[in-house]
Amino acid sequence: MAIGYEDIVKAPKALLHDHLDGGLRPATIVELAAAVDHPLPSNDPDELGRWFVAAANSGSLERYLETFAHTVAVMQTADALRRVAAECAWDLAVDGVVYAEVRFAPEQHLDRGLTLDEVVEAVLAGFAEGTGRAADAGRSIRIGTLLTAMRHAARSQEIAELSVRHRDRGVVGFDIAGAEAGFPPTRHLDAFEYLQRENFHFTIHAGEAFGLPSIWQAIQWCGADRLGHGVRIVDDITAGDKPVLGRLAAYVRDKRIPLELCPSSNVQTGAASSIAEHPIGLLRDLRFRVTVNTDNRLMSGTSMSREMALLVEAFGYGWAELQWFTVNAMKSAFIPFDERLAIIDEVIKPAYAKLRS
Numbered sequence: 001m002a003i004g005y006e007d008i009v010k011a012p013k014a015l016l017h018d019h020l021d022g023g024l025r026p027a028t029i030v031e032l033a034a035a036v037d038h039p040l041p042s043n044d045p046d047e048l049g050r051w052f053v054a055a056a057n058s059g060s061l062e063r064y065l066e067t068f069a070h071t072v073a074v075m076q077t078a079d080a081l082r083r084v085a086a087e088c089a090w091d092l093a094v095d096g097v098v099y100a101e102v103r104f105a106p107e108q109h110l111d112r113g114l115t116l117d118e119v120v121e122a123v124l125a126g127f128a129e130g131t132g133r134a135a136d137a138g139r140s141i142r143i144g145t146l147l148t149a150m151r152h153a154a155r156s157q158e159i160a161e162l163s164v165r166h167r168d169r170g171v172v173g174f175d176i177a178g179a180e181a182g183f184p185p186t187r188h189l190d191a192f193e194y195l196q197r198e199n200f201h202f203t204i205h206a207g208e209a210f211g212l213p214s215i216w217q218a219i220q221w222c223g224a225d226r227l228g229h230g231v232r233i234v235d236d237i238t239a240g241d242k243p244v245l246g247r248l249a250a251y252v253r254d255k256r257i258p259l260e261l262c263p264s265s266n267v268q269t270g271a272a273s274s275i276a277e278h279p280i281g282l283l284r285d286l287r288f289r290v291t292v293n294t295d296n297r298l299m300s301g302t303s304m305s306r307e308m309a310l311l312v313e314a315f316g317y318g319w320a321e322l323q324w325f326t327v328n329a330m331k332s333a334f335i336p337f338d339e340r341l342a343i344i345d346e347v348i349k350p351a352y353a354k355l356r357s
């Protein structure tokens with residue numbers, strides 16, 4: 001039986017890779033931009049939403065990233081950051097996401113005088129507000145925050161220390177993002193070594209716009225717990241009736257290193273030519289630790305439910321596969337093991353059992 005979209009929305013979902021500054025509501029951008037006189041490509045929310053998707057459909061990660069100038073520009077005050085975070089929590093909850101790790105780069109939100117700590121505090125307050133409101137409405141969601149350092153900049157050590165400073169207040173991990181080619185993860189080795197000494201968790205955007213060397217560095221030099229995208233690991237797999245894994249692909253699979261795959265985003269930046277041809281099909285068949293993610297809901301005009309629905313349509317997946325992606329994500333989350341298990345056993349498994357029956 002084909003799975004209906006409304007049922008996918010109802011099914012509990014876990015999301016590990018979602019950017020706060022890539023998920024604003026267009027109407028919120030229009031309002032916030034008016035308050036700070038930031039010129040937008042359109043002041044009509046519907047048109048603006050379409051502009052983001054079209055502009056991000058560039059086939060290049062560098063041009064895709066240019067669209068963030070408009071979201072980052074309106075996220076420069078504590079009030080704006082709190083509002084955007086609260087709306088993010090609510091929007092994810094309404095979409096049936098029960099656990100999300102949402103990331104952003106604090107260093108990009110200092111233009112109007114906030115300190116790094118104030119930026120983080122505002123976002124954490126917004127998540128608390130949004131999750132509280134969602135819980136009151138009967139939609140429980142847990143949000144963990146990841147702090148990102150921009151890989152072209154030189155603040156990763158500072159952002160790593162900021163992450164550790166806020167670890168008991170909702171920050172559960174660290175990441176690096178931005179243009180990948182020319183900015184290898186080893187540029188930030190000091191930060192990763194510091195985080196390892198602190199027993200902290202981190203993921204690295206790698207294997208999206210650049211291939212195997214980036215993935216290899218992220219894992220073998222930097223010690224990443226997960227791969228942000230990591231989709232280019234297929235370059236180390238020889239396809240055929242019996243696919244053959246190279247050393248790196250075998251290592252990633254053997255060690256159960258989670259892949260934060262983002263199907264729509266990859267099609268937009270040219271990392272995959274279509275959803276149907278996205279390597280997620282092969283990687284799932286080979287039982288890599290695959291997870292499904294949104295990356296940037298605004299730039300892709302998407303949601304967790306939509307990403308799942310696209311996969312159902314392209315690969316004929318049923319509830320068994322959707323549950324597998326969801327449990328994979330929950331197993332790979334950066335919150336403590338007992339809390340992950342509680343969500344899997346008490347929320348995810350009972351809901352899918354019902355949907356499957």
Ligand SMILES: O=c1[nH]cnc2c1ncn2[C@H]1C[C@H](O)[C@@H](CO)O1
Pocket residue numbers: 019020021022061065068072103104105108148177178179205208265295296
């Ligand atoms: O998919 C991505 N790859 C690399 N960098 C990205 C991606 N999506 C968003 N970013 C960047 C742009 C944002 O401003 C920054 C922090 O969220 O992370």
Ligand SMILES: [Zn+2]
Pocket residue numbers: 017019177205228295
């Ligand atoms: Zn990303």
